[in-house]
Ligand code: SF4
């Protein structure tokens with residue numbers, strides 16, 4: 166147009182008033198109720214079943230529920246889980262049964278927090294927490310390792326590896342018959358992780374010489 170205005174746009178006929186009108190919008194917004202959350206000072210509680218960071222759970226005596234079966238990894242649509250299973254031994258036992266998850270990683274650069282892995286887990290080893298602060302500044306730090314995902318120790322638990330509760334078998338753990346670590350339970354040495362031998366490491370279990378000592382207590 167010869168006067169510099171844009172057809173159909175009334176503001177374009179008053180080019181000097183345009184910026185002032187823009188400040189008017191800002192001025193009006195200053196008195197409106199704020200819509201933004203006061204994060205991180207105020208963290209809004211999530212819904213109880215919110216899908217947040219995963220957790221690898223333990224049995225009540227501290228042994229791990231994960232059996233290294235990889236079903237969670239196969240169920241994941243984003244290929245975000247990496248699992249390597251290994252055999253338990255009487256000298257180094259992480260879970261009550263034959264196998265345990267030796268390596269467990271979840272890549273939160275890929276994970277879409279859909280929960281399909283939780284549905285696939287046969288032992289309820291894998292669940293999701295309400296933690297949602299998963300941002301970080303490097304790719305490596307967003308690949309969570311087993312040590313980061315493993316649940317903390319609660320009252321009555323002893324950190325894995327340690328021997329199975331004397332007189333109990335794997336099924337008894339899933340029947341809920343083991344409610345805490347047996348008296349005298351001590352953490353074993355983790356030879357596979359290169360730990361130095363510990364003085365007085367646990368050596369009891371149904372087929373182990375010190376089991377009588379523990380049962381008598
Ligand atoms: S929540 Fe979904 S995307 Fe994330 S690891 Fe589990 S199955 Fe994969």
Ligand code: SF4
Pocket residue numbers: 230231232233234235236237238248266285286287288289290291
């Ligand atoms: S978390 Fe569950 S599904 Fe995944 S490897 Fe462990 S036991 Fe299997």
